[in-house]
Amino acid sequence: MNPDDLLFAETHEWIRLEDTDGEKIAVVGITAFAVEQLVDVTYLEMQPVGTPASAGKEIGEIESVKAVSSIISPVDGEVIAINEELANNLQLLGDDPYQAGWMAKIRVQDEAAIEKLMDRAAYEAQCAEEG
Amino acid sequence: MNESLCTTALHSWHIEQGARLVDFAGWEMPVQYNSIVEEHLATRQGAGLFDVSHMGRIRFDGAGAARFLDRLLTRRVLDLQVGQIRYSLITNEEGNVLDDVLVYHLQTPSEIQYHMLVVNASNRLKILDWLTSHQTAEDEVQISDCTLETAMIAVQGPHALQIVDPLVDVDLNTLRYYQGVVTRQMGKPCTVSRTGYTGEDGVELIVHADKANQVVNNLFASGRDLGIRPVGLGARDTLRLEAALPLYGHELDESTSPFQAGLDFAVNLEDAQQNLRQFVGCEALAEQAQQPRHQVRVGLALEGRRAAREGHTVHAGAEQVGVVTSGSFSPTLQYPIAMAYLNVQDSPSTAEPGMELEVDIRGTRQTARVTALPFYRRDKSS
Numbered sequence: 407m408n409p410d411d412l413l414f415a416e417t418h419e420w421i422r423l424e425d426t427d428g429e430k431i432a433v434v435g436i437t438a439f440a441v442e443q444l445v446d447v448t449y450l451e452m453q454p455v456g457t458p459a460s461a462g463k464e465i466g467e468i469e470s471v472k473a474v475s476s477i478i479s480p481v482d483g484e485v486i487a488i489n490e491e492l493a494n495n496l497q498l499l500g501d502d503p504y505q506a507g508w509m510a511k512i513r514v515q516d517e518a519a520i521e522k523l524m525d526r527a528a529y530e531a532q533c534a535e536e537g
Numbered sequence: 538m539n540e541s542l543c544t545t546a547l548h549s550w551h552i553e554q555g556a557r558l559v560d561f562a563g564w565e566m567p568v569q570y571n572s573i574v575e576e577h578l579a580t581r582q583g584a585g586l587f588d589v590s591h592m593g594r595i596r597f598d599g600a601g602a603a604r605f606l607d608r609l610l611t612r613r614v615l616d617l618q619v620g621q622i623r624y625s626l627i628t629n630e631e632g633n634v635l636d637d638v639l640v641y642h643l644q645t646p647s648e649i650q651y652h653m654l655v656v657n658a659s660n661r662l663k664i665l666d667w668l669t670s671h672q673t674a675e676d677e678v679q680i681s682d683c684t685l686e687t688a689m690i691a692v693q694g695p696h697a698l699q700i701v702d703p704l705v706d707v708d709l710n711t712l713r714y715y716q717g718v719v720t721r722q723m724g725k726p727c728t729v730s731r732t733g734y735t736g737e738d739g740v741e742l743i744v745h746a747d748k749a750n751q752v753v754n755n756l757f758a759s760g761r762d763l764g765i766r767p768v769g770l771g772a773r774d775t776l777r778l779e780a781a782l783p784l785y786g787h788e789l790d791e792s793t794s795p796f797q798a799g800l801d802f803a804v805n806l807e808d809a810q811q812n813l814r815q816f817v818g819c820e821a822l823a824e825q826a827q828q829p830r831h832q833v834r835v836g837l838a839l840e841g842r843r844a845a846r847e848g849h850t851v852h853a854g855a856e857q858v859g860v861v862t863s864g865s866f867s868p869t870l871q872y873p874i875a876m877a878y879l880n881v882q883d884s885p886s887t888a889e890p891g892m893e894l895e896v897d898i899r900g901t902r903q904t905a906r907v908t909a910l911p912f913y914r915r916d917k918s919s
Contacts, residue, residue, distance in 0.1 A: 446574045448866040449842040467899075469843060471573045471866055472771055474899070 412504065413520065414529035415480040418443075420504065421523065423514075430514040432481045436468070438503050439533045446471040447496045452488040452510050459483050459512045461519035466509060477509060481519050487511040545590035546688045546749035554767050562658035564591040567769040576772035577868040580735055581915075583764020584694035586756055587773060589734075593661030594683045594743065595668070597652040601677030603642070606652055608816050609671060610640060611795060616809045617642040619650060622715045622730055626795050626803050627664060632821030634789045634798070635667060636660040639732060645719050655689075657785045671817070688749035692756060692765075693739030693776075695915075700760035701740050704752075705729055709740065722748075723755055734773065736780025737915055775865050778874060781836060781911035787847055787862045788834060788876060796825050797878065799834045799910075831882045834862075836912055837896065837905040839873040842866065845896040845905065851877050852895045852902065858887050861896060867912065874912050875905070 412420045418440035421432040441447075452466035459465050459479040466477035466488075488510050492498050499507045514520070524532065542565040551558065556567030567588065569576060579585055597606060607614040612625035619642050627635045641653040656664050661684060668680055692701050702709040705727060707720040717730035728743040744752050757765055774784070783789050788798055795804050806823055808814050813823070839845055845864035850857050864875030875896070879888045886892065890909045895902040 445569065445572050446866075448844065451843075469866075471775060471844075471868070472568070474844075474846075 410526055412526060413480070413523035414526065415478065415523055416532065417476075417478045419478060419480050421480050421520075422504075423520070430517070431486070432483070432512045432514050432520075433508050434465075434477075434480065434510045434512060435503055435508045436477065436499075437529070441499050441503050441507075444468065444470045444475070447499060450493050450496060450499075450509070452477070452493070453485060455485055455487060457485045459485055459510075461522075465512075479512065480523055481512055481514050482516040483512040483514045485510050486513045543591070543685075545588055546746040547588045547590065547690075547753060550750055550753060551588065551767075556767070556769060559770075561770055562591060564658060566591055567767070569769040569771045570767050573769070573771035573775060574868045576766060576768040577775050579764060579766040580694045580737060580768055580772065580776055581869055582695070583766065584692055584696040584700050584739070584760055585735070585737075585766055585768035585772065585776075586753065586760075587691040587693065587768050588688070589691050589741065590684075590688040590746075590749070591658040592684075592689060593654070593656040593658060593664065594687055594689065595654045595656065595661075595665065596681045596683050597654070597678055598649075598681070599676075599678040601675075602652045605672065605676050605678040606640060606654075607814070609668070610638070610816060611804045611818070611822070612640065613805045613808055613814065614640055614642075614652070617652075619644045620716050620718055622717050622732060624715075624803055626789075626800065627667065628795070628816075628818030628822065629791065630818055630821065632794050632818040632825055633791050634785070634793050634795060635791065636664050637783060637785055637789055637800075637803075638664075639730075641717050641728075641730065643717060643719050643728065653683075659786060686746055687743050688746045688752075689741060689743050690749065690752060690756070691733055691735075691739060691741045692760075693733045693735040693737045693768075694764075695738065696760065696763040696765070697737065697739035700756060700763050700765055701729070701742070703759055704755050712740075722752060725751075727752075734780075734782055735776040736782070736911065736913055737776075774863075775868055778863055778865055778876070779867055779869055779911065779913035781876065783834075783876075784863060794825055795822065796830060797832045797834065829882075831880065832859075832878045833881050833888045834910075835859075835877055835879055835888050836908040836910045837861070837864075837875040837877055837894070838870075838908045838912070839864075839875065839896065840904045842873065843898050843901075843903060844873040845875040845877075845898055845903070849875075850897045851879060851905070852897065853884075853887060853892075858884075858894065869913050874908075876910070879907075 449469040464476040851859035859879035892907040
């Protein structure tokens with residue numbers, strides 16, 4: 407996996423765009439930075455397959471000992487898959503946040519939101535400011 | 538970094554240890570060093586070291602100190618012996634809780650006796666104000682806020698006493714629970730009390746602020762092979778929750794009575810001679826003591842893995858019967874736990890252990906069973 411293929415949202419989600427049978431699919435997860443911030447993850451729940459995804463709106467929630475955080479959809483479309491394996495094995499998040507730790511796949515319906523996402527360099531700059 | 542936050546004497550040390558710092562009651566404090574769960578378990582299994590310097594430490598000198606405090610605390614102070622410590626509440630005229638505190642009666646090696654209150658960081662200024670506004674010229678008491686010139690370090694866990702004992706002049710095995718002594722730690726003045734807020738055995742040390750770093754280094758050297766770990770406020774909260782200890786702002790506030798919180802033991806309406814004591818709120822509390830309880834504090838054990846949090850509502854079928862005051866995933870028990878206030882006026886059985894209720898967690902109902910408190914009790918046989 408080449409991290410330069412990923413695009414990033416301000417809210418620490420990443421997407422990897424895949425072209426499948428002419429459809430644009432965004433694989434979504436959260437970044438290593440976000441996982442590190444959370445530390446003690448106790449629970450993850452994504453909204454089910456078929457849910458409409460709206461850029462900037464919640465598509466799941468992740469809970470740590472201290473608090474609950476929203477997973478925000480970076481794109482507009484429809485949730486076509488969620489990672490059941492991850493929900494049962496949260497360890498994957500820490501081990502492999504960009505591959506095995508994927509959270510949802512969204513069939514992209516409006517590409518406008520993709521323009522607003524950051525590349526890796528911009529995202530890393532944002533993290534440097536935050537951390 | 539917020540320039541206007543207070544910092545403790547261990548602030549740089551926290552940063553060196555990799556702490557994540559947050560604003561807590563106007564102090565920049567470590568919430569965790571790496572993992573709240575790891576720090577929590579380290580305290581239950583070995584020893585956790587906590588910087589609790591942000592808590593208020595107020596000293597009372599003079600012949601009238603005990604009498605002055607006895608008029609403001611729900612616990613008896615007049616018969617508090619030297620070396621003895623009591624958990625108490627400070628109530629207002631309505632009998633509602635302004636703060637929960639520890640009151641100490643201590644004696645220095647040169648035989649000066651004094652009293653001390655340790656108060657919540659969030660209430661320090663409020664309580665100082667309350668104390669001084671109730672102080673009259675006739676009271677013969679000098680009140681001094683020692684918070685900023687001292688540091689307070691808690692060492693809690695099954696190995697805590699073993700770690701601290703070689704460093705202090707007193708034999709800690711002779712220091713009983715809720716006893717304190719003014720002694721020396723490697724040559725420097727140190728107050729040691731067998732108190733804590735985790736449900737584990739342990740001590741709290743009070744030293745001069747400029748000695749805090751040295752003390753911490755000594756503790757780490759002594760505890761190196763006994764599992765000593767720095768522990769932040771995040772784990773302090775999960776530890777006290779498992780031990781069902783109330784936290785001001787959650788289980789206690791100015792609209793809560795001690796009886797509602799189940800803190801009957803902390804209200805002494807009578808003195809040692811069984812005469813009625815006079816303290817602020819005593820009339821209201823005497824009246825409340827006669828009434829049936831409308832609300833009770835309970836423990837909840839939840840199904841699933843989502844934690845209930847402060848403010849989540851509790852339901853018996855269609856009816857809301859209460860509200861959660863604190864909740865978290867329990868690292869020791871491995872399921873979510875919570876404390877809540879339940880209305881029992883109409884239905885006393887609502888609060889009975891085993892009763893199945895539901896908590897509304899962000900729009901979804903989760904089954905929760907009422908359990909007896911505390912959730913966790915340390916093994917005292919070891």
